[in-house]
Amino acid sequence: MSHLLPVDQAFLERARARQLRLTKPPGSLGRLEEAGVRLAAIQRSEKPRLGPGAVVVAAADHGVTAEGVSAYPAEVTPQMVQNFLAGGAAVNQIARVAGAEVYVLDVGVRGPEFPAHERLIPARVRSGTGNLVREPAMRPAEALAALQAGENAARRAVSEGATLLAAGDMGIGNTTAAAALTAALLGLLAAEVTGRGTGVDDAAYARKVQVVERALERARGELGDLERADPLEVAAQLGGLEIVAAAGVFLAGAAAGLPVVADGFPVTAGALLAARLEPNLSGYLFAGHRSLEPGHTRQLEALGLEPLLDLNLRLGEGTGAVLAFPVLRAAAAVLGGMATFDEAGVSEG
Numbered sequence: 025m026s027h028l029l030p031v032d033q034a035f036l037e038r039a040r041a042r043q044l045r046l047t048k049p050p051g052s053l054g055r056l057e058e059a060g061v062r063l064a065a066i067q068r069s070e071k072p073r074l075g076p077g078a079v080v081v082a083a084a085d086h087g088v089t090a091e092g093v094s095a096y097p098a099e100v101t102p103q104m105v106q107n108f109l110a111g112g113a114a115v116n117q118i119a120r121v122a123g124a125e126v127y128v129l130d131v132g133v134r135g136p137e138f139p140a141h142e143r144l145i146p147a148r149v150r151s152g153t154g155n156l157v158r159e160p161a162m163r164p165a166e167a168l169a170a171l172q173a174g175e176n177a178a179r180r181a182v183s184e185g186a187t188l189l190a191a192g193d194m195g196i197g198n199t200t201a202a203a204a205l206t207a208a209l210l211g212l213l214a215a216e217v218t219g220r221g222t223g224v225d226d227a228a229y230a231r232k233v234q235v236v237e238r239a240l241e242r243a244r245g246e247l248g249d250l251e252r253a254d255p256l257e258v259a260a261q262l263g264g265l266e267i268v269a270a271a272g273v274f275l276a277g278a279a280a281g282l283p284v285v286a287d288g289f290p291v292t293a294g295a296l297l298a299a300r301l302e303p304n305l306s307g308y309l310f311a312g313h314r315s316l317e318p319g320h321t322r323q324l325e326a327l328g329l330e331p332l333l334d335l336n337l338r339l340g341e342g343t344g345a346v347l348a349f350p351v352l353r354a355a356a357a358v359l360g361g362m363a364t365f366d367e368a369g370v371s372e373g
């Protein structure tokens with residue numbers, strides 16, 4: 025695990041002061057202003073700059089799909105991995121217009137290994153998780169391996185030029201795992217964090233809430249109070265592999281000094297885990313968007329984050345995070361490139 029320095033408070037203050045001297049009424053660029061100031065603190069520069077971005081789409085399968093908790097069959101996970109590699113998924117198109125490279129991290133997809141591809145990172149820890157209602161999703165050592173797979177993927181993206189990093193996810197069944205992990209880490213009830221995922225009907229939704237409740241009960245039997253237990257052990261109980269890998273992406277991206285951007289509900293469960301492992305992450309973490317999945321708002325509140333966008337997305341793949349890249353680039357460009365009142369000879373009020 026990487027040790028993370030807190031973002032620099034002195035730069036935060038200096039960037040705020042510079043923001044006030046720029047040729048605009050103070051506050052008139054709204055939340056873009058604080059985003060720019062946060063970027064300055066992360067980069068330790070009053071004039072932040074952002075170039076190319078990258079998204080690591082972590083993919084894995086979930087034993088809990090046996091309980092009928094998704095609107096789609098588990099085979100969609102490997103099929104979508106092929107689609108990401110062929111460039112045909114939503115995240116590929118959004119990444120293209122947002123200036124982001126797409127890396128696909130196979131951290132636990134079920135089925136045959138994928139053929140080699142330059143943007144595929146093969147790092148399968150196991151073939152899908154165990155069914156979290158009946159058994160631990162994975163062993164603690166496997167959770168650590170999934171975290172490290174995410175960290176290594178982030179380091180590769182950074183070494184290949186990323187200046188801004190998002191995590192994305194693909195895993196049929198993962199909103200069940202994300203709900204269980206979120207409820208466990210935040211001390212919430214299953215019904216408060218369980219949503220309809222890919223779009224389950226009323227009967228499957230009722231089943232899903234029960235599955236999350238039973239999983240929490242089982243995990244409590246193993247670990248006691250889940251809010252106080254070792255967060256990586258809680259994640260091992262409830263999964264999933266791609267959620268834990270997303271935590272690793274955030275930790276290593278932030279350790280490399282990059283702003284890191286959360287996506288929807290499954291990825292933000294990874295962000296919660298990462299923030300529990302390393303509280304200094306908060307200074308580096310942005311919320312790309314607010315997902316329609318109701319538990320996402322609870323996660324954002326717990327992380328103290330206002331999402332940059334709110335477009336009713338509920339896809340995952342990192343789509344909402346990558347969509348926010350241009351907003352963050354604009355926030356950096358404003359603070360880094362605008363003239364001050366003095367420089368431009370504009371009269372102050």
Ligand SMILES: O=C(O)c1ccc[n+]([C@@H]2O[C@H](COP(=O)([O-])O)[C@@H](O)[C@H]2O)c1
Nearest residue numbers: 094195197199221222288289315339340
């Ligand atoms: O990002 C989100 O908020 C989000 C909300 C609903 C569904 N998803 C995606 O849909 C899949 C999980 O949905 P489900 O119903 O199979 O649990 C998984 O591949 C996620 O990326 C993602």
Ligand SMILES: Cc1cc2nc[nH]c2cc1C
Nearest residue numbers: 096100194222339340341
């Ligand atoms: C088609 C499809 C694409 C996805 N991308 C992320 N989760 C997904 C779930 C489905 C079902």
